[in-house]
Amino acid sequence: MSxxxxxxxxxxxxxxxxxxGRRLYAxxxxxxxxxxYIQAVAEGKRKLGFIVEVFETYVTRKNLVGGKEFxxxxxxxxxxxPSSESYWSM
Numbered sequence: 001m002s003x004x005x006x007x008x009x010x011x012x013x014x015x016x017x018x019x020x021g022r023r024l025y026a027x028x029x030x031x032x033x034x035x036x037y038i039q040a041v042a043e044g045k046r047k048l049g050f051i052v053e054v055f056e057t058y059v060t061r062k063n064l065v066g067g068k069e070f071x072x073x074x075x076x077x078x079x080x081x082p083s084s085e086s087y088w089s090m
Contacts, residue, residue, distance in 0.1 A: 003034075003035075004032035004033060004034065005032060005033070005034075005035070005056055005057075006029065006030065006031065006032055006033075006056070006057040006058060007029075007030045007033065007035075007038045007054060007055065007056060007057060008027060008028065008029050008030070008054075008055045008056075008057045008074070008075075009027070009028045009030070009038070009041065009042060009045070009052055009053070009054055009055075010024065010026075010027055010052070010053045010055065011024075011025045011026045011027070011028065011045055011050050011051070011052055012024055012025055012050065012051040012052070012053070013025045013049075013050060013051070014049075014051065022051055025050065029057060030057075038054055039054070042054050055074045055075075056074065057073060057074060058071040058072065058073060058074070059071065059072065059073075059074050061081065061082075061083040062083055063082045063083060064082060064083055064084065064085060064087070064088060065082070065088055070082065
């Protein structure tokens with residue numbers, strides 16, 4: 001049986017007016033599901049012409065001061081994360 005994990009899809013549209021050549025269209029969070037299911041959903045979106053990136057929603061990091069491990073969203077800015085020095089120097 002596959003491991004259940006929470007995933008987030010970042011869905012982009014092609015847009016030549018931007019520097020990257022794409023713009024964010026939507027972010028979709030999924031309840032714990034398998035990697036195969038998420039890949040199938042992403043492939044369906046790609047067939048519609050979207051650019052899709054798949055991320056695990058939560059990543060494990062280590063607190064800089066206490067040394068304990070904790071989980072935070074993958075898209076948390078560096079300066080807002082307790083795993084960075086800039087967070088503790090504010």
